[in-house]
Amino acid sequence: MALIVQKYGGTSVANPERIRKVADRVARFHKAGHQIVVVVSAMSGETDKLIKLAKEVQATPDPRELDVVIATGEQVTIGLTAMALMNIGIPAVSYTGLQVRILTDEAHTKARILDIDQHNMRADLDAGKVVVVAGFQGVNAAGHITTLGRGGSDTTGVALAAALSADECQIYTDVDGVYTTDPRVVPEARRLETITFEEMLEMASMGSKVLQIRSVEFAGKYKVKLRVLSSFEDKNDGTLITFEEDRKMEQPIISGIAFNRDEAKLSILGVPDRPGIAYSILGPIGEANIDVDMIIQNTSVDGLTDFSFTVHRNEFDKAMGIANNQIKPAIQARDVHGDNKICKVSLVGVGMRTHAGVASKMFSTLAHENINIQMISTSEIKTSVVIDEKYMELAVRSLHRAFELDGPLAS
Amino acid sequence: MALIVQKYGGTSVANPERIRKVADRVARFHKAGHQIVVVVSAMSGETDKLIKLAKEVQATPDPRELDVVIATGEQVTIGLTAMALMNIGIPAVSYTGLQVRILTDEAHTKARILDIDQHNMRADLDAGKVVVVAGFQGVNAAGHITTLGRGGSDTTGVALAAALSADECQIYTDVDGVYTTDPRVVPEARRLETITFEEMLEMASMGSKVLQIRSVEFAGKYKVKLRVLSSFEDKNDGTLITFEEDRKMEQPIISGIAFNRDEAKLSILGVPDRPGIAYSILGPIGEANIDVDMIIQNTSVDGLTDFSFTVHRNEFDKAMGIANNQIKPAIQARDVHGDNKICKVSLVGVGMRTHAGVASKMFSTLAHENINIQMISTSEIKTSVVIDEKYMELAVRSLHRAFELDGPLAS
Numbered sequence: 001m002a003l004i005v006q007k008y009g010g011t012s013v014a015n016p017e018r019i020r021k022v023a024d025r026v027a028r029f030h031k032a033g034h035q036i037v038v039v040v041s042a043m044s045g046e047t048d049k050l051i052k053l054a055k056e057v058q059a060t061p062d063p064r065e066l067d068v069v070i071a072t073g074e075q076v077t078i079g080l081t082a083m084a085l086m087n088i089g090i091p092a093v094s095y096t097g098l099q100v101r102i103l104t105d106e107a108h109t110k111a112r113i114l115d116i117d118q119h120n121m122r123a124d125l126d127a128g129k130v131v132v133v134a135g136f137q138g139v140n141a142a143g144h145i146t147t148l149g150r151g152g153s154d155t156t157g158v159a160l161a162a163a164l165s166a167d168e169c170q171i172y173t174d175v176d177g178v179y180t181t182d183p184r185v186v187p188e189a190r191r192l193e194t195i196t197f198e199e200m201l202e203m204a205s206m207g208s209k210v211l212q213i214r215s216v217e218f219a220g221k222y223k224v225k226l227r228v229l230s231s232f233e234d235k236n237d238g239t240l241i242t243f244e245e246d247r248k249m250e251q252p253i254i255s256g257i258a259f260n261r262d263e264a265k266l267s268i269l270g271v272p273d274r275p276g277i278a279y280s281i282l283g284p285i286g287e288a289n290i291d292v293d294m295i296i297q298n299t300s301v302d303g304l305t306d307f308s309f310t311v312h313r314n315e316f317d318k319a320m321g322i323a324n325n326q327i328k329p330a331i332q333a334r335d336v337h338g339d340n341k342i343c344k345v346s347l348v349g350v351g352m353r354t355h356a357g358v359a360s361k362m363f364s365t366l367a368h369e370n371i372n373i374q375m376i377s378t379s380e381i382k383t384s385v386v387i388d389e390k391y392m393e394l395a396v397r398s399l400h401r402a403f404e405l406d407g408p409l410a411s
Numbered sequence: 412m413a414l415i416v417q418k419y420g421g422t423s424v425a426n427p428e429r430i431r432k433v434a435d436r437v438a439r440f441h442k443a444g445h446q447i448v449v450v451v452s453a454m455s456g457e458t459d460k461l462i463k464l465a466k467e468v469q470a471t472p473d474p475r476e477l478d479v480v481i482a483t484g485e486q487v488t489i490g491l492t493a494m495a496l497m498n499i500g501i502p503a504v505s506y507t508g509l510q511v512r513i514l515t516d517e518a519h520t521k522a523r524i525l526d527i528d529q530h531n532m533r534a535d536l537d538a539g540k541v542v543v544v545a546g547f548q549g550v551n552a553a554g555h556i557t558t559l560g561r562g563g564s565d566t567t568g569v570a571l572a573a574a575l576s577a578d579e580c581q582i583y584t585d586v587d588g589v590y591t592t593d594p595r596v597v598p599e600a601r602r603l604e605t606i607t608f609e610e611m612l613e614m615a616s617m618g619s620k621v622l623q624i625r626s627v628e629f630a631g632k633y634k635v636k637l638r639v640l641s642s643f644e645d646k647n648d649g650t651l652i653t654f655e656e657d658r659k660m661e662q663p664i665i666s667g668i669a670f671n672r673d674e675a676k677l678s679i680l681g682v683p684d685r686p687g688i689a690y691s692i693l694g695p696i697g698e699a700n701i702d703v704d705m706i707i708q709n710t711s712v713d714g715l716t717d718f719s720f721t722v723h724r725n726e727f728d729k730a731m732g733i734a735n736n737q738i739k740p741a742i743q744a745r746d747v748h749g750d751n752k753i754c755k756v757s758l759v760g761v762g763m764r765t766h767a768g769v770a771s772k773m774f775s776t777l778a779h780e781n782i783n784i785q786m787i788s789t790s791e792i793k794t795s796v797v798i799d800e801k802y803m804e805l806a807v808r809s810l811h812r813a814f815e816l817d818g819p820l821a822s
Binding site for chain 1: 427430431461464465467468469470472473475476477478479480482483486487489490491493494495497498504505507509510531554555556
């Protein structure tokens with residue numbers, strides 16, 4: 001008998017029919033003798049609908065009250081899921097985040113979990129019930145409803161698994177695992193049977209939207225065995241996210257290719273290369289609450305250098321305004337260039353640490369396709385390049401082939 | 412400075428625009444220096460939508476889980492209402508029933524309020540905030556979410572007014588008060604400036620759907636000053652519901668005419684008139700959880716009598732089945748007749764107590780219109796008749812005129 005936390009996302013509970021299918025799967029695990037905690041998201045589209053409604057009332061909704069409104073999405077789903085289980089004879093009981101007492105900090109709309117009260121859940125599990133918990137939400141010390149931010153239901157699942165020392169946390173989603181890259185771009189992409197937490201973090205942060213990044217961090221920190229599976233078919237065991245020390249086999253050099261078009265690039269040209277200049281540029285950007293991803297500064301020539309960074313594409317216009325009107329005159333830069341038609345492509349793999357030549361093979365592959373590289377940044381297990389967005393698919397496909405990721409589906 | 416509880420129903424908060432209008436009214440009272448507790452229902456249609464969804468998952472939804480699901484309707488509205496207030500500069504904070512701690516009994520979907528914790532509300536009111544509370548819901552001693560049943564938001568409003576010793580409980584609705592009868596049937600119907608609790612109870616129980624009957628009972632019991640007003644126009648002070656001892660003026664003989672088509676009639680014919688026979692008939696009906704309204708038994712002739720009663724029209728078929736298959740053979744009755752094309756028309760008025768002749772004037776008015784009376788029942792302040800439903804409008808209009816209820820609108 002194992003204790004398993006199963007998390008189902010919005011598309012898995014999008015309507016009564018799908019909720020009944022979730023109940024059928026949970027019932028199979030329950031009948032096999034396992035204790036099951038189910039974490040559900042809001043039905044797909046519901047959270048956006050509620051946010052839209054809130055914005056019609058108040059252009060920038062008060063965060064405390066926004067949390068009160070959007071927490072209802074998951075509350076509907078837990079009730080329906082518990083009903084679906086009872087409907088097929090499985091005893092079940094639902095809890096909101098407040099009812100479990102998933103204690104969070106005060107940061108409405110992006111709260112962090114501090115503590116989870118196991119009391120109610122343990123009693124119900126021991127009584128043979130399936131416990132259905134609302135994802136995405138908690139309560140702060142003052143008793144106010146909080147939410148964990150986008151994708152927070154994954155975090156709820158992992159946090160419950162950690163608190164209950166569950167044997168496994170299963171994340172059911174609309175894909176059947178983590179792939180070497182997006183199969184919509186590269187039809188030859190393969191499902192990975194395992195991936196390390198570090199690789200998963202790099203893949204997730206690049207927009208391979210399988211798992212919310214915070215949940216992966218959380219799982220790594222608390223050593224929760226995490227598995228990504230399809231909620232629509234049971235044909236395989238998905239992808240298990242492992243700790244590096246668990247990997248027995250020879251490491252592949254790279255595990256996957258991540259990419260996104262969410263960024264835009266700004267270059268400040270002809271910048272006097274003196275101490276404090278990076279802060280003079282990034283200070284005003286940070287003060288405007290704009291997150292910066294890649295930062296590149298070239299070696300200076302004649303005391304002048306070029307400074308480039310990327311921001312989210314949604315904040316490109318705002319960042320360009322600040323660069324032109326604040327930064328450029330303040331540091332007497334020569335010019336500001338911006339480009340929001342870029343994409344970022346990253347090779348990810350823990351094997352990269354011990355294999356030289358990944359970067360050079362990447363660059364030669366792209367050169368062979370006549371793709372110009374605009375920016376490069378590297379970390380221990382990731383090598384990223386920024387290129388013109390029109391070459392994105394071509395770049396990803398060539399790299400997928402070059403690094404021998406193409407292949408038959410894993411068993 | 413007064414403490415006022417204002418309750419807004421589903422049509423008053425049906426969309427963001429109407430919620431903003433509610434906020435505008437609340438702001439006027441707040442700026443006049445009053446402390447305001449606002450109780451809101453779910454946006455109109457939401458509760459029905461949620462019940463429908465639940466029934467798609469489980470034909471007879473588990474009551475505990477149904478409450479979890481439908482309680483979200485009001486939770487959305489409290490958040491939006493608090494936002495709308497803050498949007499115009501009025502400090503506000505929302506609470507669900509669980510967060511206030513509106514303690515109820517265990518009866519899911521029809522819970523009764525046992526106690527209300529004033530602590531949070533008092534602190535917020537004293538800090539100058541408007542407190543927005545979800546109607547219709549509470550929490551039981553085990554921490555499970557409960558709901559109070561249809562129209563429960565009125566009860567929440569009155570219960571909060573009683574707990575906080577509010578100066579007035581204002582029920583805002585889509586009509587501007589209580590009328591002598593339904594103005595859609597009798598255009599000459601007049602708004603009453605005052606009505607007694609007893610009269611209101613009789614009017615409400617007959618389906619003059621202005622106020623939920625339990626809330627009126629509650630207000631009577633705790634001496635809460637209750638006022639019904641329009642949430643769409645501010646042209647008058649609505650109808651104040653008074654205690655009989657407060658009435659200064661000469662009583663009108665009758666205050667209003669209530670009517671409904673919700674009932675159906677069953678007659679058990681040729682019943683042996685012996686002790687216990689009423690129980691033999693109504694026992695099986697009660698065991699099937701069918702509520703009975705009017706009960707009539709005529710004097711017996713030759714040891715046989717006829718026994719008639721009315722049930723809700725939705726339960727007519729079920730009641731007929733029981734009458735034919737259980738009751739008739741058990742007591743050896745001659746026959747069972749049923750009629751679901753009936754209506755009930757009632758004259759209501761505390762003045763009836765001291766004025767003879769109300770019933771005879773009622774019967775002669777109906778006779779003059781050739782309307783046959785099928786059943787009669789009387790109480791201290793009400794005289795009801797059952798007639799063929801096709802005469803309903805004619806009966807109500809004739810009686811409205813005969814009892815001199817027609818007239819100009821009250822100021």
